[in-house]
Amino acid sequence: MTEHRYIWCRNCNEIHHVTPFDRAPGYRMNLGEETELPMDDRGAFMRRHSGHRLEGLQGVGERYFPEGQALDPMRVGYVEVTNGKESFVVRSFRNRIEDPLHFELLRGRLKAVGTTASIQENEIRKEMKHHYPWRPSERPDDEKIELFVRLFNEVVRGMDPRQIELCGYDDTASSVAYGVLSSAIVEKLMQECRNHFDQETLSGLRRFIDAHRDQDGVMTLRIVRRYAIEESGE
Numbered sequence: 001m002t003e004h005r006y007i008w009c010r011n012c013n014e015i016h017h018v019t020p021f022d023r024a025p026g027y028r029m030n031l032g033e034e035t036e037l038p039m040d041d042r043g044a045f046m047r048r049h050s051g052h053r054l055e056g057l058q059g060v061g062e063r064y065f066p067e068g069q070a071l072d073p074m075r076v077g078y079v080e081v082t083n084g085k086e087s088f089v090v091r092s093f094r095n096r097i098e099d100p101l102h103f104e105l106l107r108g109r110l111k112a113v114g115t116t117a118s119i120q121e122n123e124i125r126k127e128m129k130h131h132y133p134w135r136p137s138e139r140p141d142d143e144k145i146e147l148f149v150r151l152f153n154e155v156v157r158g159m160d161p162r163q164i165e166l167c168g169y170d171d172t173a174s175s176v177a178y179g180v181l182s183s184a185i186v187e188k189l190m191q192e193c194r195n196h197f198d199q200e201t202l203s204g205l206r207r208f209i210d211a212h213r214d215q216d217g218v219m220t221l222r223i224v225r226r227y228a229i230e231e232s233g234e
């Protein structure tokens, strides 16, 4: 996990993100020519704020990306940090895709407000259509795959996400985890499927489910913790 460290200028209320790349030179392609940029970000920040009241801020482990992948350049991120005495939330965002990441400091902390579980729809479709070695008589066509995805969605929507046993975490966002598909959920899903599919498709689906329900299988559930920013007054 990346360590989250920042320098905060209390006079200007500006934030600098401390990264291992701080002092590395940057390159930019300009009309086909590569130009080196002076990229000593930390040095520039320290010079700009020399004589000001600077404070180090350290991540406490909670971070949250409300929408989009952590690697999406336009995503907004929230990281809870502390200066040792008070809690803050650093909000990071870009106004335009070509801009550098902006940081903004909010007084308060990240508070977990709930958990949602969802299925990995696209991964399931991809695995069913392109990868899984179906027995020829058991292979579902696209229409059956869509129906299966819909039934699976309905079953998971009716579940309490807190009851799901976790089996892995997303490397890029600590608010995302993966949950095992329990026997109870599998039973419920199979029951729904029995109303719609013939015997051969059913046994194929059952084999598919059992092959992908734990570890990094596509039938594991995506568990997302939701946070709110609990702001505190000055």
Ligand SMILES: [Zn+2]
Binding pocket: 009, 010, 011, 012, 013, 014, 048, 049, 052
């Ligand atoms: Zn300053």
